[in-house]
Amino acid sequence: MAEVSTEAAPLPEVAVEPEKIGAIDVHPAKFGRDWRRKPAFKISTEFDSESKDIINKFSARLFDGLGKIKGSFQRDLNGKLQCPQLGLDTKYLSILYDHEDRNALFTASADLSNQFQLKLQGDAKAQQGELKLITKLCDSKYKAEVSYDVPSTRLPRASVTFPGGEVKLVDEAQEEGQAYSVHALLAKNFMNGLCSADFQGESLNLKYAYKDKEMTLIPSINLPSKDLTFAFKRRFNPLNKLSYLYNFNSAAWSAVYKHKPNDAFKIKVGYDSHVRVGWASAWVGKEEAGAKSAPGKVKFQLMLQVPQDDIGSYAVLFRVKKRWDF
Template structure:
């Protein structure tokens, strides 16, 4: 009869799991701890009944979100693909390639010092681009920028940005004699009479705009010089969910109005009329109109719009747009 082997006091069985024991670490995506996690893929499809076109975007981030690859294209009801675009973007470099036109647009931006940034863009097919240097002066609120076209056709454009606006100075060609002169453009904002006054000067035209706004009302008159084109906008809020807007142009006598009613963030109803095109319309948004499809229920946004011409009601049209996102 074989002798029984005495138990080894140095060997102890593993302790049994208890309720207080932490759960084991989950295996990484892909089912193997030795394989890297597959980057998430985002697919967005949008259909517009007015153009009868589908718009598609397929994108994914890789290298721990250091870069993003995106493919976009559209197709009609016959399945014909058009306008395919491929884009690779990162923090310092972006590449946009047109697969139909066989053209690439390259952009780059990076810091070359604690208060100096370099920016460049180049169109490969047109052999044109732009380079710029941006310097922070007395803090990030004050910037000075020098930018020039490539190949250069004159002096670089100088832009000074400050908290109340910006002013730019550039060389401009005048007439067929290629006479060059300096051109000044700029925009300045300031508080005036409990409102904000904005003056914008561009291409020898001055636009003056005043905005008065409180919790219930906004009044926005504007005038352009030297054309003396006068217009104003009026907005009235009747509550947290109802708002009326009205625009009138004195120069052309055209006007338009829009009434909005919100039900939370997921539903928005709008109705309006535009006298320039003599068209009345009504639309319903399901999903936040200004938000992304990611924040909408089921990651889907829908808009229905009814257009009714004033002179021909029989030619009224009902259109809709649907945008859906999938995260794979």
């Protein structure tokens, strides 16, 4: 089953990359003008049928909204406590302490001016960190970033983000030592669609995405492997959608049909030929959100997986999460 971050993630579907479970985001919190209108204390409990773990999380507002304390821990069916973590978030400092590892991760930032920000991320146990200098050029659409290891163990990294894409200068280990490599993502609107080129080292992925009110077509090719794929999406009406993906090199394909009568309920049915598994899933509460927006702040996820080669070994998985705000 998929793992979760600070909010519940959907049950896994074939070829969907999982997220982390029970972890607390260590990045500094974003404190907006409406911060004081948020709940002062939040508790959530979640049960995952695959891991059979009960995941508990809490957060409390401190200092009249200037920061918050948050934590998480897991319990198995025998009541054994696992993975206790405790964190503190403020606008410029975040600290996460892991009791099992006896380690603390921290992020500290400082605004040097309206255009420059300094950020330090560190691992107390490993005695390592990363220092970043971030600047916004002209307006928020342009950003440049330079990163250094503390203490220095490799070459500095740099990136520039602009409306048409992003260019990164990263270091890679080679036989003769460290050397720079360029990663670039460029995109441009063309003929009612979007052309993009993603270059990483010696690999280049070219993609074109055409989209109108009812249909989306996305052919893509990877060079030099010449791996060609084609994605097709059809929107029959606001309630029903179909997506299809075909890989010409491996002849593998996958299809997903989605029925969404409202924002709080959704059903999906799909098949992936690469792993030869059919599946069906249902969500009460938004798939991509946590329990906050679910009816009664209770999010329920149910999934059925049926291997094509052994139908009798089907699996029924579920996850339920309840949140309380005070």
